[in-house]
Amino acid sequence: MGKPRFQRRKEDRPAEITAAALDAFAEKGFDATRVEEVAQRAGVSKGLLYLYFKTKEDLFKAVIRSFVSPRIDALIENIETTDQSAEAFLRGPFLQFARQVPKSPVRVLVRLMVAEGPKHPDLVAWYWDNVVSRAMHALRTLMRRAVDAGEFRESAVNEFPQLLVTPVLFSTLWTQVFKRQSDLDTDRFIEAHLDLLLEAIGRSET
């Protein structure tokens, strides 16, 4: 018993609109993007957009939520259930995840969070609860296990799991800001960082 076609639109609209908004924000940023343009890209009138989203800010939040959540959820789930060694996990699924961030459309959202964050404290709070603190917790657990198992030695990475993520943020922003001046080989950059870290905290020689 599928929904009648008429109502199907209603269900799809929000996703269609947030997708259009992501594109628009990617090109112009939040402030410079006209609501009307988002509507146009979604093939919809401005009025309809306001039926689904109360304000422009509301739309912005919905964009972040709908694109960031699914990705991060998958990674965290992955960390928590893996039975690989920490090094294998970091060099495998984690590296793969880290590498695609600077290339995927969400890279724009990272920049927008930095740019607009201070103006939207409740969005930052949500992002913290749903993304950052969970990711940090998962990474800390992973590191803890590895240290306890004698795989890694005790190091600052246990206290600051952010050290694993640092080059991801860096290259995500670099490629957006200095696109014209210099392109960074983000794959190798991120892997190089991981190599150096593992070199420093691993137990084995060379």
Add this chain to the structure above:
Amino acid sequence: MGKPRFQRRKEDRPAEITAAALDAFAEKGFDATRVEEVAQRAGVSKGLLYLYFKTKEDLFKAVIRSFVSPRIDALIENIETTDQSAEAFLRGPFLQFARQVPKSPVRVLVRLMVAEGPKHPDLVAWYWDNVVSRAMHALRTLMRRAVDAGEFRESAVNEFPQLLVTPVLFSTLWTQVFKRQSDLDTDRFIEAHLDLLLEAIGRSET
């Protein structure tokens, strides 16, 4: 023969205004800051501000230029003329510089560059020429010397001197975005990163 008092104002005005603008941008960001408010903070009328700066965007550029240049110039000069070993330099003057970035008023400018950069390509170009590419060149030279002298082994840091700077950007942004959620001990964070890097690329054991 000093300038008459009357003309002194004229010389000081731009600096007074850019200082006021830095404060205002720090609190509200670029778009949300009203030109009139900058004028007010500088104790000046809006009209006068437009005598010294053609547009709001022009003012923004002047702010970046006047606050970023002097700092980076000093660091680069320092790298080029030092006779310390690379490790001593990195643990000394470089670390000191890196640590104060997330605490100084310029941290706001870093965020604004990320936020507004894509909208101001000519500003990015200037920033690249005057700051980033020069800093990278200086760091690369430093690393090259150290490798040639047998102090460090050949590593990805030679190709990607950005790896040295990564946690500076990270903590500069982190403290601004997640101020309320979690405070990061940026001093220890940045030093921890440096320790790990040096551990990985140093020649000596332990």
Add this chain to the structure above:
DNA sequence: ATATTTACTGACTCACCAGTCAGTAAGGTC
């Protein structure tokens, strides 16, 4: 004193755009 130049003011304009709402038409129901 008078004239001239220079730093400065602030009321005004004009374009812009987030958000509204009266109206339309397509879809469903009886």
Add this chain to the structure above:
DNA sequence: GACCTTACTGACTGGTGAGTCAGTAAATAT
């Protein structure tokens, strides 16, 4: 077919703020 409901439209408004400019007052020149 008549009637109701629901998704949708787009012209309009009200607030806003960047940038202007005619005018003032203080400093300097003659």
